[in-house]
Structures are given as C-alpha cells and as structure tokens.
Amino acid sequence: MSTRTLPNIIITGTPGVGKTSHCELLAERTGLKHLSVNDVVKDKECHEGWDEEYQSWIVDEDKLLDAIEEDVKKGGYIIDWHACDLFPKSWIDLVIVLRVDTKALYDRLTARKYPEIKLQENLDSEIMDVLIQEARDSYDEEIVVELQSNDADEMESNVERIESWFESWKGDNKKEGWEGVQPINIYPNMAPQTLNFITGNANKLSEVKAILSANNISITSQPLDLPEIQGDLNDVTIDKCKRAAEIIQGPVLVEDTCLCFNALKGLPGPYIKWFLTSLGHEGLNNLLAAYEDKSAQAVCTFAYSAGPDHEPILFQGITDGKIVSARGPGNFGWDPIFEYEGQTYAEMEKSEKNKISHRAKALAKLQEWFAKEMSS
Numbered sequence: 001m002s003t004r005t006l007p008n009i010i011i012t013g014t015p016g017v018g019k020t021s022h023c024e025l026l027a028e029r030t031g032l033k034h035l036s037v038n039d040v041v042k043d044k045e046c047h048e049g050w051d052e053e054y055q056s057w058i059v060d061e062d063k064l065l066d067a068i069e070e071d072v073k074k075g076g077y078i079i080d081w082h083a084c085d086l087f088p089k090s091w092i093d094l095v096i097v098l099r100v101d102t103k104a105l106y107d108r109l110t111a112r113k114y115p116e117i118k119l120q121e122n123l124d125s126e127i128m129d130v131l132i133q134e135a136r137d138s139y140d141e142e143i144v145v146e147l148q149s150n151d152a153d154e155m156e157s158n159v160e161r162i163e164s165w166f167e168s169w170k171g172d173n174k175k176e177g178w179e180g181v182q183p184i185n186i187y188p189n190m191a192p193q194t195l196n197f198i199t200g201n202a203n204k205l206s207e208v209k210a211i212l213s214a215n216n217i218s219i220t221s222q223p224l225d226l227p228e229i230q231g232d233l234n235d236v237t238i239d240k241c242k243r244a245a246e247i248i249q250g251p252v253l254v255e256d257t258c259l260c261f262n263a264l265k266g267l268p269g270p271y272i273k274w275f276l277t278s279l280g281h282e283g284l285n286n287l288l289a290a291y292e293d294k295s296a297q298a299v300c301t302f303a304y305s306a307g308p309d310h311e312p313i314l315f316q317g318i319t320d321g322k323i324v325s326a327r328g329p330g331n332f333g334w335d336p337i338f339e340y341e342g343q344t345y346a347e348m349e350k351s352e353k354n355k356i357s358h359r360a361k362a363l364a365k366l367q368e369w370f371a372k373e374m375s376s
C-alpha cells in the first residue's frame with residue numbers, strides 16, 4: 001500500500017471519448033489536479049517530434065515519466081491520457097476507461113476534422129476494446145472500471161460515482177475499492193443500491209459484472225453456503241434466492257446453470273457441476289458416445305429479489321450448441337466442450353461470448369426488466 005494521502009486516478013479511453021471533459025469536471029468538484037499528459041508532452045518536450053500523418057506528437061515515454069514522477073508520487077492527480085500501460089502500478093489507485101458507441105465517436109472525431117487514417121484507427125481501437133484490454137492487462141482487476149460516455153447524463157453520473165469513490169478513499173475505506181461505492185440509483189423504483197450476487201465463482205462474477213456494468217449496476221459478491229432443495233430447477237433457484245435475500249436482508253441475485261444433453265433427455269441438467277467434477281471433459285463426451293445427436297442446451301437462470309419480503313423474479317437464457325472434445329483454455333467449467341457455431345465457449349473472446357452466452361441472454365432479460373421498472 002502506498003503512503004499517498006490522496007489517490008491518483010487515470011482516466012483513459014480512445015481519443016474523443018470524453019477524457020478531458022470528465023477530468024475537468026472532476027477536478028473542479030474534488031480539488032484533485034487535472035494532469036493533461038498532452039500538455040506535459042508539449043510543454044516539457046517529452047517527444048521525438050511531430051507525426052505529420054497522424055497529426056500528433058511521437059511521445060518519449062521515459063521522458064514523460066521522469067517529468068511527472070515527482071509530482072504524481074505525492075498523489076492527488078487525475079491523469080488524462082489515451083494510454084495507461086506506461087504508468088507504474090504502484091502510482092495508481094483507480095483506472096477509469098471511458099467507452100462510447102461507434103456512431104457517437106464517429107461524429108465527435110469527424111467534427112475535429114481528423115485525418116482519415118487516424119479516424120479509422122481510433123474507431124477500430126474503440127470497437128476492438130483496445131484500451132479496456134490494455135487497462136485490464138496492466139492493473140489489478142478491482143481498480144479497473146469501464147464507464148459509458150455517450151451523453152451528458154452519463155458523464156454526470158460517472159463523475160458523481162468517481163466523486164463518491166474519492167470520498168470513501170479519503171475516509172480510509174480503501175479496501176472497499178470501487179465495488180464498495182454506492183452507485184447512483186438510476187432506477188428509482190426498484191433498483192438495488194448495490195446488488196449482491198451470491199456466488200463463489202470468480203469467473204461467473206466477472207462475467208456478470210462485465211455485462212451489468214453498462215447499466216451502472218454495481219455488483220458486490222458474497223458466497224453463501226445455501227442448501228439446495230430437490231425438485232424442478234426453477235423451484236431450486238427461487239428457493240435459493242429467497243434464502244439469500246433473508247440472510248443478506250437486501251437485494252440479491254442468484255444464478256443456476258444447467259447443461260442439458262438432448263440425447264439424454266436433458267441430463268445432466270442441474271447436476272452438471274457434479275458430473276463435471278467426477279467425470280471431467282472426456283467423461284462428459286463419453287456419455288454421448290453411443291448417440292449420434294451431440295446437441296446440447298446451455299441454460300442459465302437468474303433470480304432477483306428486491307429483499308426478504310419480495311417474490312423472486314426469474315430470467316432465463318438458453319444457448320444451443322453441441323458437445324465436442326475439449327478445445328481452448330480449460331479454466332472455466334465446461335466451456336471447452338460446449339461448441340457454438342464452430343467455436344467452443346473457451347475459444348471465444350470474452351466479449352464475443354458475452355454476446356451469445358446463455359448467461360448473457362438471461363442477463364439481457366434482467367437488464368430489460370430493470371429498464372422497464374424505471375420507466376413505469
């Protein structure tokens with residue numbers, strides 16, 4: 001842990017996402033200092049000249065770091081730059097990656113009369129998640145936060161959230177990090193202040209966080225050891241949700257996943273985790289050896305309860321695929337043996353999988369439901 005009495009925040013993202021606009025507003029409200037890397041590069045000549053084609057400075061990163069090190073190490077800076085991997089981990093307490101829809105970004109960059117090549121490269125970079133990947137590769141997962149910056153309301157809500165993170169940081173709640181911050185309640189009727197996702201599975205947690213972060217829903221997680229009742233899967237999930245809301249005394253989200261082999265009339269279904277543990281990927285394939293039909297359904301069921309006195313609501317997503325010999329990284333359950341349109345879940349990019357997965361579909365229904373609650 002550093003000895004800084006004020007935190008350092010990086011605000012990064014593709015050119016035009018709104019870094020400078022966010023930094024200025026934030027500096028005004030928090031008293032933190034806006035450190036425009038662009039200005040430092042220019043003023044302190046931390047560059048190797050001007051690139052005509054790209055209309056930008058060719059940055060000398062070593063010179064840049066030397067120029068800011070003494071100040072930044074003291075803390076209290078908001079660093080405004082379209083890259084983040086150059087700043088040492090030990091300097092940084094929070095990394096905000098701003099995101100924007102392609103259409104809005106296109107409009108903003110054409111308004112600036114960017115050269116065609118620079119325009120195209122920046123749009124590609126935004127579409128390909130370059131900056132968020134860079135941030136995730138360079139810093140601990142807990143301090144990297146992705147926020148949308150498409151309109152003025154989103155900017156306002158982002159700045160408020162960063163401000164409350166800053167207040168809790170100063171209040172010595174550093175350990176709580178971003179997840180401990182009360183999010184802005186954008187769903188005044190029903191929305192959870194903070195939604196507790198009952199899971200002990202770090203991969204599921206990060207998947208759910210990635211999908212719901214677009215909705216400004218802040219997820220905390222608490223593993224609870226809940227006894228599972230026998231019966232229809234939906235009953236199991238509803239029962240689990242009720243018990244969790246009782247224990248947490250607040251809003252909760254629980255999840256159950258089934259993998260159903262069609263040739264086996266839906267088995268292993270809810271028993272997939274025990275089958276996987278005892279049989280492994282190969283054993284699961286062997287179950288289907290006698291059958292031509294290798295098709296399977298991945299089913300995800302979420303149950304949300306607003307609190308102990310509320311009936312759980314179910315959201316279900318189904319993805320059709322087939323069972324194949326394991327391919328791709330094997331760190332997430334049965335992902336390597338479930339193939340969807342030629343690729344196993346394990347082989348897919350996370351962002352691609354998040355578009356079609358059973359879990360993503362279930363979460364999309366959850367999101368949609370929240371949005372309706374808000375407008376009613």
Ligand SMILES: Nc1ncnc2c1ncn2[C@@H]1O[C@H](COP(=O)(O)OP(=O)(O)OP(=O)(O)O)[C@@H](O)[C@H]1O
Binds near residue numbers: 014018082152154
């Ligand atoms: N959330 C937002 N909603 C609407 N307009 C925005 C938003 N954020 C920024 N803009 C507008 O987009 C343009 C680019 O914003 P800004 O200069 O803050 O981006 P930047 O990320 O700092 O870009 P650069 O990397 O080139 O410095 C400005 O005209 C700004 O007013």
Ligand SMILES: [Mg+2]
Binds near residue numbers: 020021080
């Ligand atoms: Mg800027």
